[in-house]
Amino acid sequence: MTKTAAIIGGGVIGGGWAARFLLMGWNVRVFDPDPEAERKIGEVLANARRSLPGLSDVSMPEEGALSFHDDLADTVQGAIWVQESVPERLELKQKVYGALMQAVGEDTIVGSSTSGFKPSELQEGLTRPGQVLVTHPFNPVYLLPVVEVVPTAANSAEIRSRASEILTEIGMKPVEIKKEIDAHVADRLLEAVWREALWLVSDGIATTEEIDDIMRFGFGLRWAQMGLFETYRVAGGEAGMKHFMAQFGPCLKWPWTKLMDVPEFTDELVDLIAGQSDAQSGHMTIRELERARDDNLVAMMRGLKARDWGAGALLNEQDKRLGQPEVDIAGPITTLATAIPVDWLDYNGHMTESRYLDAFARSTDRFMEIIGCDADYIATGGSYFTAETHIRHIDEAHLGQRIRVETQCLLGKGKKMHLFHSMYEGERLLATGEHILLHVSLETRRPSPPAEKIELRLVEIAEAHAKQPQPEGVGRAIKVS
Amino acid sequence: MTKTAAIIGGGVIGGGWAARFLLMGWNVRVFDPDPEAERKIGEVLANARRSLPGLSDVSMPEEGALSFHDDLADTVQGAIWVQESVPERLELKQKVYGALMQAVGEDTIVGSSTSGFKPSELQEGLTRPGQVLVTHPFNPVYLLPVVEVVPTAANSAEIRSRASEILTEIGMKPVEIKKEIDAHVADRLLEAVWREALWLVSDGIATTEEIDDIMRFGFGLRWAQMGLFETYRVAGGEAGMKHFMAQFGPCLKWPWTKLMDVPEFTDELVDLIAGQSDAQSGHMTIRELERARDDNLVAMMRGLKARDWGAGALLNEQDKRLGQPEVDIAGPITTLATAIPVDWLDYNGHMTESRYLDAFARSTDRFMEIIGCDADYIATGGSYFTAETHIRHIDEAHLGQRIRVETQCLLGKGKKMHLFHSMYEGERLLATGEHILLHVSLETRRPSPPAEKIELRLVEIAEAHAKQPQPEGVGRAIKVS
Numbered sequence: 001m002t003k004t005a006a007i008i009g010g011g012v013i014g015g016g017w018a019a020r021f022l023l024m025g026w027n028v029r030v031f032d033p034d035p036e037a038e039r040k041i042g043e044v045l046a047n048a049r050r051s052l053p054g055l056s057d058v059s060m061p062e063e064g065a066l067s068f069h070d071d072l073a074d075t076v077q078g079a080i081w082v083q084e085s086v087p088e089r090l091e092l093k094q095k096v097y098g099a100l101m102q103a104v105g106e107d108t109i110v111g112s113s114t115s116g117f118k119p120s121e122l123q124e125g126l127t128r129p130g131q132v133l134v135t136h137p138f139n140p141v142y143l144l145p146v147v148e149v150v151p152t153a154a155n156s157a158e159i160r161s162r163a164s165e166i167l168t169e170i171g172m173k174p175v176e177i178k179k180e181i182d183a184h185v186a187d188r189l190l191e192a193v194w195r196e197a198l199w200l201v202s203d204g205i206a207t208t209e210e211i212d213d214i215m216r217f218g219f220g221l222r223w224a225q226m227g228l229f230e231t232y233r234v235a236g237g238e239a240g241m242k243h244f245m246a247q248f249g250p251c252l253k254w255p256w257t258k259l260m261d262v263p264e265f266t267d268e269l270v271d272l273i274a275g276q277s278d279a280q281s282g283h284m285t286i287r288e289l290e291r292a293r294d295d296n297l298v299a300m301m302r303g304l305k306a307r308d309w310g311a312g313a314l315l316n317e318q319d320k321r322l323g324q325p326e327v328d329i330a331g332p333i334t335t336l337a338t339a340i341p342v343d344w345l346d347y348n349g350h351m352t353e354s355r356y357l358d359a360f361a362r363s364t365d366r367f368m369e370i371i372g373c374d375a376d377y378i379a380t381g382g383s384y385f386t387a388e389t390h391i392r393h394i395d396e397a398h399l400g401q402r403i404r405v406e407t408q409c410l411l412g413k414g415k416k417m418h419l420f421h422s423m424y425e426g427e428r429l430l431a432t433g434e435h436i437l438l439h440v441s442l443e444t445r446r447p448s449p450p451a452e453k454i455e456l457r458l459v460e461i462a463e464a465h466a467k468q469p470q471p472e473g474v475g476r477a478i479k480v481s
Numbered sequence: 482m483t484k485t486a487a488i489i490g491g492g493v494i495g496g497g498w499a500a501r502f503l504l505m506g507w508n509v510r511v512f513d514p515d516p517e518a519e520r521k522i523g524e525v526l527a528n529a530r531r532s533l534p535g536l537s538d539v540s541m542p543e544e545g546a547l548s549f550h551d552d553l554a555d556t557v558q559g560a561i562w563v564q565e566s567v568p569e570r571l572e573l574k575q576k577v578y579g580a581l582m583q584a585v586g587e588d589t590i591v592g593s594s595t596s597g598f599k600p601s602e603l604q605e606g607l608t609r610p611g612q613v614l615v616t617h618p619f620n621p622v623y624l625l626p627v628v629e630v631v632p633t634a635a636n637s638a639e640i641r642s643r644a645s646e647i648l649t650e651i652g653m654k655p656v657e658i659k660k661e662i663d664a665h666v667a668d669r670l671l672e673a674v675w676r677e678a679l680w681l682v683s684d685g686i687a688t689t690e691e692i693d694d695i696m697r698f699g700f701g702l703r704w705a706q707m708g709l710f711e712t713y714r715v716a717g718g719e720a721g722m723k724h725f726m727a728q729f730g731p732c733l734k735w736p737w738t739k740l741m742d743v744p745e746f747t748d749e750l751v752d753l754i755a756g757q758s759d760a761q762s763g764h765m766t767i768r769e770l771e772r773a774r775d776d777n778l779v780a781m782m783r784g785l786k787a788r789d790w791g792a793g794a795l796l797n798e799q800d801k802r803l804g805q806p807e808v809d810i811a812g813p814i815t816t817l818a819t820a821i822p823v824d825w826l827d828y829n830g831h832m833t834e835s836r837y838l839d840a841f842a843r844s845t846d847r848f849m850e851i852i853g854c855d856a857d858y859i860a861t862g863g864s865y866f867t868a869e870t871h872i873r874h875i876d877e878a879h880l881g882q883r884i885r886v887e888t889q890c891l892l893g894k895g896k897k898m899h900l901f902h903s904m905y906e907g908e909r910l911l912a913t914g915e916h917i918l919l920h921v922s923l924e925t926r927r928p929s930p931p932a933e934k935i936e937l938r939l940v941e942i943a944e945a946h947a948k949q950p951q952p953e954g955v956g957r958a959i960k961v962s
Contacts, residue, residue, distance in 0.1 A: 012718065138699045139716055146699035173698040175691050185687050186695045192673040197709055206666050210656050212708025214667045216791045217654040218619045218627035220704035225777040226770075227693025227701065228678055229754070230762050234770045235620055237493065241758040245751045270726045273710070277722040281711050289715045292790065296706040299788050303780030306824055309773065310697045343787055347859065348923065353867045354839035361835050378828065386834045389872040390959050396926065418959075434959050442829065445877065477958035478871050478899075478915050 002027050002064055006079035008072070008096060010037040013113050014085035015044030016141025018066065021081075023052050023142065024170040025061025030068050031075035038068055048142035050400050051294040054341025055143070055171075055301060057362065058319045059402070072096075073103035081166055083135070085113040093122055101127050109163050111135030115187050118180040119152045129154040133163060136184055137172075140290075143297050145173040145314055148184045171318045173311075201276065202269050209280035224300065225310050295342045302343055327370055329461045331468060332406035332422070335363035335370075339402050351397040357389065360421045360433035363405040367419060371412075371457040373450070382450060384417060384437040392473060395430045397423075403430065409465045410474065412458035415439045415447045420471050432473055483508050483545055487560035489553070489577060491518040494594050495566035496525030497622025499547065502562075504533050504623065505651040506542025511549050512556035519549055529623035531881050532775040535822025536624070536652075536782060538843065539800045540883070553577075554584035562647055564616070566594040574603055582608050590644050592616030596668050599661040600633045610635040614644060617665055618653070621771075624778045626654040626795055629665045652799045654792075682757065683750050690761035705781065706791050776823045783824055808851055810942045812949060813887035813903070816844035816851075820883050832878040838870065841902045841914035844886040848900060852893075852938040854931070862923045863931060865898060869917040873954060876911045878904075884911065890946045891955065893939035896920045896928045901952050913954055 005021040007014050010032035018028045018041055030041060045066075053060050069075040076082055082104055086096055093114065100110055110132045112122055123129030134150035147167050151160050160176065167174040177184055183191065200206050206214070222231045229241075236244025281289060304312025325334045336359055346352035368374070368384055377383075397403060403425050411418035421433040441448040449455070486502040488495050491513035499509045499522055511522060526547075534541050550556040557563055563585060567577055574595065581591055591613045593603055604610030615631035628648050632641050641657065648655040658665055664672065681687050687695070703712045710722075717725025762770060785793025806815045817840055827833035849855070849865055858864075878884060884906050892899035902914040922929040930936070 012716070138703075144699055144702060146695055148695065173694065175687075175694050175698075177687055177691075179684070179686050181684075181686055185681055185692060186699055188677050188681065189674050189692075189696070190700060192677040193670050193709060196669050196673040200666055200669065203660070203662075205660050205662055206656075206658055208710035210658075211666060211670075212710050213654065213656050214627055214629065215670070215704045215708040216706055217656075217795065218625055218667060219671060220701065220706070220708065221625060221778055221781060221792060222619075222774070223696045223701035224705035224781060225697055225701070226774055227696040228674060229689035229693050229758055230770070231774075233758050233762055234767060234774055235493070237767055241755040242751055245754060270723060273726060274722040277710055277714050281714055286715060286718055289711070292788070293703070293707055293712075293715055296785060296788055296790050297702055299784030300702060300705060300781040303784035303824060304777060307773070307777055307780050309777050311702060314698065343784060347856070348864055348866070352842065353870065354835050354842050357838040357870075357872075358835035361833065375828070383829055385829070385874065387874055388959050389834065389838075389870070389874075391838075391870040391872075393867055393869070436959055475958050477956050478869050478917055 003080055004029060004078045005081045005083065006031065006076040008032075008075070008082060008084045008100070009086035009113075010034060010041045011085060012040075012044060012139055013137065013141060014083070015041040016048070016139060017083045017085065017113070017137065019045045019048035019142040020052070020170055020172075022064045022066055023048060023060060025064050026170070027064040028066050029075045029077070029079065030066070031070075031072050032068075041066075044140075044142070047140070047290055047294055050291070051298050051342070052142050053339035053400060053402075054298050054343075055305075055315050056319055056322065057305075057338050058322045058324060059337035059404075060322065060339070072099050076100065076103050076108070079104070080108055082108055082110045083113065084110065088114060088116050090117060090121060093117065094124065097122055097126055097132060104131070106131070109133075109159060109166065111163065113137060116183055118182060119150050119155075120180060123152060123154055130156055130159055133159070134180075134184065135163065135167065135174075136186075138186070140294060140297075143294060143301070145171060145311060146186075147172050147174045148186060149174045149176045150180050150184055151176065152180060169321070171314070173314055198269065198273070201273055207280070208273060208276040212280065225304060298341055299343045302341060324366065329464045332408045332465070333367065333370065333461075334404055335366040335407040335421070336405040337402070338404075339400055340397055342399060345399060349398070353391075353393065356391055356393065356423065356431050357433065359403065359405060359423060360389075360391070360435065361386075363407050363421050363433075364419060364435060364437065367407050367409070371461065372454045377451065377454070378442070380451075381442045382448065382454075383440060383442055384450075385440050386435055386437050388436040390434040390476070390478075392432045393430075394432070395425075395428055397425055397430050401425050408468060408471060409458070409462045410470075412455070412462035414455070415449055417458060420474060422471065432471065434474060484561055485510060485559045487512065487557040487563045489513075489556070489563060489565045489581070490567035490594075491515060491522045492566060493521075493525060493620055494618065494622060495564070496522040497529070497620060498564045498566065498594070498618065500526045500529035500623040501533070501651055501653075503545045503547055504529060504541060506545050507651070508545040509547050510556045510558070510560065511547070512551075512553050513549075522547075525621075525623070528621070528771055528775055531772070532779050532823065533623050534820035534881060534883075535779050535824075536786075536796050537800055537803065538786075538819050539803045539805060540818035540885075541803065541820070553580050557581065557584050557589070560585070561589055563589055563591045564594065565591065569595060569597050571598055571602060574598065575605065578603055578607055578613060585612070587612070590614075590640060590647065592644065594618060597664055599663060600631050600636075601661060604633060604635055611637055611640055614640070615661075615665065616644065616648065616655075617667070619667070621775060621778075624775060624782070626652060626792055627667075628653050628655050629667060630655045630657045631661050631665055632657065633661060650802070652795070654795055679750065679754070682754055688761070689754060689757040693761065706785060779822055780824045783822060805847065810851075810945050813889045813946070814848065814851065814942075815885055816847040816888040816902070817886040818883070819885075820881055821878055823880060826880055830879070834872075834874065837872055837874065837904065837912050838914065840884065840886060840904060841870075841872070841916065842867075844888050844902050844914075845900060845916060845918065848888050848890070852942065853935045858932065858935070859923070861932075863929065863935075864921060864923055865918040865931075866921050867916055867918050871915040871957070871959075873913045874911075875913070876906075876909055878906055878911050882906050889949060889952060890939070890943045891951075893936070893943035895936070896930055898939060901955060903952065913952065915955060 004027045136148040138144040164174040344355040417437040423430045439450040485508045617629040619625040645655040825836040898918040904911045920931040
């Protein structure tokens with residue numbers, strides 16, 4: 001059954017939550033008195049639609065239904081999750097929570113996107129404070145997975161674990177903070193950097209662009225995949241973390257920072273920073289910057305996905321949760337269903353030729369899995385290697401389009417496997433891939449017979465598929481007229 | 482002529498510099514009294530060899546020669562760059578600089594890897610202070626491009642610009658700091674985060690792993706590609722940076738940080754952090770972590786390279802600087818020469834099948850460029866699309882191996898182009914790719930004749946190549962016996 005989330009307060013953060021829930025197949029009901037809310041959420045959703053599905057290598061659920069409501073109580077009807085992202089004013093938030101308590105069911109979880117307030121401040125005076133906790137996300141919410149989950153003693157273990165389960169289900173990475181503090185964890189780190197950076201600009205040590213360059217050509221790349229402590233553990237080398245701390249610990253007492261004080265927040269400082277930022281990024285509109293950011297994030301996260309590391313490992317877990325289409329061997333088998341991500345495009349703006357083979361190779365992997373040649377079997381020393389490939393490009397495909405591959409097994413006998421993949425977008429045939437594979441011993445790297453149970457299953461599928469018409473173009477050579 | 486760099490002080494940083502210079506084709510002469518220096522630099526070099534060449538999509542220079550020397554004056558013979566990375570003790574560094582002044586030529590640039598000292602402290606009392614400046618890199622030096630260049634008034638504009646040129650030449654991103662301060666720029670930001678993180682662990686708010694997760698599933702991914710200010714510019718939306726500052730500026734006065742004080746650096750704090758770090762990362766050795774980090778960095782940087790953004794745009798510039806092999810149309814043309822990067826491997830540990838087509842597609846792009854179908858021409862609305870591809874896999878290829886593709890043009894006539902690519906590692910044939918391409922109008926997306934000058938050049942090459950023997954396997958269909 002389709003689940004329902006209610007979004008209280010649109011804007012960039014609320015819109016990001018709405019987009020993530022929708023694209024993960026939830027129905028989303030929005031309450032926001034801003035007359036521009038529908039337009040604003042639509043813009044966030046457009047960004048999300050062009051980037052989020054590309055993080056998945058399997059078929060994502062059908063998008064849920066989005067609706068807008070004028071009444072808070074109406075908005076939360078049927079919602080098992082309510083996400084509050086109203087402006088950061090405590091009295092406003094407390095008013096919203098008071099009203100929510102009258103309307104939500106007793107099992108509903110109410111998460112707050114607040115970056116500044118403690119959950120105890122939000123729970124104060126509520127009839128059922130145990131339903132409310134902080135779930136603080138990061139922009140863009142539809143791509144960045146981390147959520148700081150901050151509970152209090154009022155939240156039961158059951159509520160906390162259900163909150164984490166739901167966040168995990170929509171592809172996020174909940175990190176539960178042990179004790180509530182102002183601004184949780186991330187914003188304390190961000191604030192420390194922000195203040196130091198303001199000093200550096202204010203004192204004319206470096207410009208905003210130079211500071212950004214020092215981050216994105218340097219330690220930002222380290223933190224994106226290992227964070228702070230693991231990076232330093234590696235830097236410490238074989239001597240270990242204790243050695244690293246002994247070596248660098250004393251630096252803490254050095255006069256390395258101006259953070260003992262807060263820079264004066266003058267108009268001059270604001271103008272200086274805004275002016276430098278214009279010089280640095282003013283050649284791109286915010287919309288262009290947003291899309292560049294999203295494309296960069298998708299490209300880096302897909303890079304980490306192939307390494308099965310960090311944010312990429314999380315994406316692989318999400319793919320596993322989403323699962324594969326059901327297998328029916330009576331006809332061609334759907335071996336791939338995915339959306340075209342940004343890193344599959346070329347300079348002509350369409351899917352680049354090698355990604356057709358990438359898609360077909362994934363289909364082959366899936367077919368191998370179906371006949372029992374999975375990771376466990378491969379670990380025993382056998383696998384299939386491709387010997388020959390023939391691809392015909394029939395039509396173009398573009399960013400975000402949902403494609404699927406249907407696979408017909410033309411031969412499965414002894415060491416040999418002959419597959420014919422057809423790639424479609426809807427009913428439109430995009431390409432075909434014909435492949436000869438050989439079973440090999442991973443020790444000798446030479447052809448060898450597969451395990452019996454694999455050959456049996458392969459023959460079973462090949463015989464079922466032999467009853468299908470032969471696909472057009474099989475065994476054709478490249479011809480030039 | 483091969484250039485020479487001298488590395489004073491090995492270790493992780495000195496070794497990283499040595500590896501980068503060597504792999505960029507420089508000869509490297511090392512001075513380090515540590516009897517383990519040769520082994521340690523060898524280990525860094527092994528890591529660099531398996532990761533750095535994969536960042537390039539063109540052929541890198543032949544590796545330079547590495548030598549070790551017992552005498553400082555001997556070490557710097559012929560060096561146009563000397564990089565000092567001795568331990569962070571000012572009196573030791575000043576002693577080294579005193580000795581260097583006796584030995585280096587007057588045109589040699591002497592860079593210091595110091596993260597703590599100001600260049601004026603290093604220049605103090607030297608006969609030629611203008612040759613010495615800070616060039617502070619980041620670990621791993623062979624992958625992370627940023628270098629903080631910190632000069633003083635003693636350094637001429639000529640020295641400063643030559644320093645930047647040389648650093649750029651070896652693939653780095655020099656950022657010149659406007660005024661010297663303790664710890665330059667990056668380490669002030671790092672120190673601010675480190676101290677805040679220590680407080681969070683010490684107070685039991687979050688563990689080292691949770692803090693790392695909050696970074697690598699969250700803002701680390703933002704900073705890796707946009708840095709701090711550009712990220713906030715986007716967050717501020719259309720209202721601009723000034724609006725963002727107005728909204729968030731006052732938070733600076735909130736009680737959001739404990740940084741007004743320095744945490745007590747007790748044994749208990751060290752044990753707490755070291756213990757949490759063991760729990761987090763102790764299942765991997767430092768060597769495994771180093772390689773995971775390098776593979777992650779290569780994958781993310783290659784992701785950004787395809788987006789032509791940040792650290793990836795820098796790699797594209799470096800490729801352009803390295804240039805393409807010379808074109809001789811009398812025989813098959815070398816259209817690709819590169820090393821196999823980590824993101825080209827599959828779970829079988831060898832180059833994955835779609836990357837063969839990726840390599841062939843790059844060869845096709847290069848061939849198109851050679852006949853004049855380059856970015857400028859494509860911008861006028863014409864390009865070639867691949868219609869058909871036939872790949873034969875003949876032998877395997879592995880991480881870091883240098884491959885090249887030789888391309889024979891079998892037909893070039895009207896809208897049609899028929900190419901035959903052969904991929905080699907040394908003399909070993911790895912695969913062949915046969916491709917039919919059609920010239921298309923990018924407006925109608927239908928076949929159309931190419932510009933006359935392109936067809937003329939194509940015909941010229943096709944006629945020259947017609948004198949070559951037909952490659953084995955041309956026009957062969959997929960056959961199953």
